[in-house]
Amino acid sequence: MSVADLSFNQVTKRFGKVVALDKFDLDVAPGEFVTFLGPSGSGKTTALNILAGFAAATEGDVRIGDRSVVNLPPEKRNVGMVFQSYSLFPHLTVFENVAFPLRLRGTRGAALTARVIAALEMVHLGDYAARMPSELSGGQRQRVAFARAVIFDPPVLLMDEPLSALDLKLREQMQLEIKRFHAQIGCTIIFVTHDQGEALTLSDRVAVMRDGQIAQVGSPQEIYDRPNSQYVAEFIGRTNLFRLNAGQGGTWTIDGLGVTMPPVRGANATNTLLSVRPEKIRPVDSDEAGQVSFDARLTQVIFQGDHVQYEAVSSGGSPLYFQDYRGPGTHLMKRGEQIRLGFDPGDAVPVARDVA
Amino acid sequence: MKFRQILWLFLPATLLLVAFIAAPSFDLFRASVFDPDFTTEHFERLINRSVYLDVMWRTIRVSLTVAVLCTLIGYPVAFFINLQPRRRQTLLLFLILIPMWMSILIRTYAWIVILGRDGLVNQMLAMLGLATEPMQMLYTSGAVLAAMVQILLPIQILTCYAAMTEIDFDLIRAARVLGARPRQALARVFLPLSLDGTLTGLVIVFMLSMGFFITPALLGGRQDTMIANLIEFQVQRLNWSFAAALGVVLLVLTVGMIVALRGAGKLLARRVLKGGL
Ligand SMILES: Nc1ncnc2c1ncn2[C@@H]1O[C@H](COP(=O)(O)OP(=O)(O)O)[C@@H](O)[C@H]1O
Numbered sequence A: 001m002s003v004a005d006l007s008f009n010q011v012t013k014r015f016g017k018v019v020a021l022d023k024f025d026l027d028v029a030p031g032e033f034v035t036f037l038g039p040s041g042s043g044k045t046t047a048l049n050i051l052a053g054f055a056a057a058t059e060g061d062v063r064i065g066d067r068s069v070v071n072l073p074p075e076k077r078n079v080g081m082v083f084q085s086y087s088l089f090p091h092l093t094v095f096e097n098v099a100f101p102l103r104l105r106g107t108r109g110a111a112l113t114a115r116v117i118a119a120l121e122m123v124h125l126g127d128y129a130a131r132m133p134s135e136l137s138g139g140q141r142q143r144v145a146f147a148r149a150v151i152f153d154p155p156v157l158l159m160d161e162p163l164s165a166l167d168l169k170l171r172e173q174m175q176l177e178i179k180r181f182h183a184q185i186g187c188t189i190i191f192v193t194h195d196q197g198e199a200l201t202l203s204d205r206v207a208v209m210r211d212g213q214i215a216q217v218g219s220p221q222e223i224y225d226r227p228n229s230q231y232v233a234e235f236i237g238r239t240n241l242f243r244l245n246a247g248q249g250g251t252w253t254i255d256g257l258g259v260t261m262p263p264v265r266g267a268n269a270t271n272t273l274l275s276v277r278p279e280k281i282r283p284v285d286s287d288e289a290g291q292v293s294f295d296a297r298l299t300q301v302i303f304q305g306d307h308v309q310y311e312a313v314s315s316g317g318s319p320l321y322f323q324d325y326r327g328p329g330t331h332l333m334k335r336g337e338q339i340r341l342g343f344d345p346g347d348a349v350p351v352a353r354d355v356a
Numbered sequence B: 001m002k003f004r005q006i007l008w009l010f011l012p013a014t015l016l017l018v019a020f021i022a023a024p025s026f027d028l029f030r031a032s033v034f035d036p037d038f039t040t041e042h043f044e045r046l047i048n049r050s051v052y053l054d055v056m057w058r059t060i061r062v063s064l065t066v067a068v069l070c071t072l073i074g075y076p077v078a079f080f081i082n083l084q085p086r087r088r089q090t091l092l093l094f095l096i097l098i099p100m101w102m103s104i105l106i107r108t109y110a111w112i113v114i115l116g117r118d119g120l121v122n123q124m125l126a127m128l129g130l131a132t133e134p135m136q137m138l139y140t141s142g143a144v145l146a147a148m149v150q151i152l153l154p155i156q157i158l159t160c161y162a163a164m165t166e167i168d169f170d171l172i173r174a175a176r177v178l179g180a181r182p183r184q185a186l187a188r189v190f191l192p193l194s195l196d197g198t199l200t201g202l203v204i205v206f207m208l209s210m211g212f213f214i215t216p217a218l219l220g221g222r223q224d225t226m227i228a229n230l231i232e233f234q235v236q237r238l239n240w241s242f243a244a245a246l247g248v249v250l251l252v253l254t255v256g257m258i259v260a261l262r263g264a265g266k267l268l269a270r271r272v273l274k275g276g277l
């Protein structure tokens, strides 16, 4: 088992006038599972290609382990990679696909067979060695690609949107398997996705990307609970954004809700939006101590089994939505009902408004 | 739609094939064995005279040589084009297509201008002082080969190129990142995946070579006679039945060789695909 740390240091990549990566900086610890999350065109693939050696950085340094890899060709970098379209060799059997990296490294005979079979068994495809890739389902191909990428025990594994071609159910199943593989293999994983749910499920840390830069990097919980910008707050999960106005003695008034908030962490002249996650807002009896509460009218009730999603308009005219996770004793409210809603100021995060 | 109804859709294509391929072939075959009564004399003559066997063997040999040369030149050219940026690829393909708009006759005459006693090559040699006497290049086997390769090369380039554009570049990247040096990625992934298209091109070039007539007639000597030239000669002397027998032989040899080449290609493919070269 081998594992290595890696780092991007001020990496810039330009394609003519397009800046695909802009002074990209990231340190990844050995064995860490880091996800690059961002919309299409934010530079995820470019970052991965520079790490794999398919593209050269215009500026900056990339290190794997304790050495700079910018001058190494892909075959010398010793990283595993799973491609979005699997990229299994269509002319080789499953066995030969998985054996490919070992053959190039001079492994032969019984040792080769044993390792290939072991890798195929790890991904539950022990019986499929003789098949051609075209005879496999999407999920099976994915597993073969994974076995092929890790069979030579690379210290770093790269995965570029590996699950995006699978249907939802299979995707969720593969996410759990990847988590299990990671625990088993222990190598450092860089995983690219544009699916925020996937990023939250899999990662030790998520790097939210925007225009070739990291907008925020942190644990899934940090990213979700303490987004550092409107961009991150809106990209990860769903949220309500209210406008803040400075009031007397460090207090803030919330536009549209017509309420005053006590001084709140992070609120300042630039962070003038308040992000409140829908599950943090709930019906309150009266003015509960420490709660920010306001009147609202329900405009939509969407029943989703384990939770109910409500849309409402505050008495001040702000649309908002919240979720009720139907714990014991909760009842379903009706559309049109007048209610009082509230949230804990500690659950609300001031963020800077995006400059559009 | 019922199956019966669907069958009607085959009618136009079937009629076309019967009218332009099956019927003439049948006619050809009939003419070769009825003169006017049933006879095998023409085929016997073909088999018993070494001149004719020589011509058959030469036709196959020249065609194979042309097909192999076109492949050896065409594959790298297609590879090079495939590496270029998109817009330059279009330009290069266009340049390669241009000669195909000219008739084979004109392209063959161009070779006479180049290879003749006072042709381009001899003038150059004289100018450079490399030869005192003009070299005899016309009416040699080399001239025939050069011209046939030049005429048929675009077909092999385009066929190889088409096969190469089908190869997903991520497969090459995958090979590289899994540990393959550029040469190894080429031998283990790119070459096997372009093999089928390349063999198809080789067979097409071979097939077209087998029927070549103008080029050996104008650029070759007696020693370069191919089956098609024999046929023309016999037709001119109104030996219809013997010409028909030659036609049948050409058809059978061509089809037989195509089958053999495809078989050899499959064997080669199986070896190459197994674990690389
Ligand atoms: N080979 C290339 N040539 C020109 N521009 C490119 C190339 N590759 C990527 N880009 C540009 O760089 C930016 C980042 O692309 P990419 O890394 O593929 O994003 P992502 O993987 O996040 O969708 C995009 O604007 C894209 O158009």
Ligand SMILES: [Mg+2]
Pocket (backbone or CB within 6 Å): A044, A045, A046
């Ligand atoms: Mg991408």
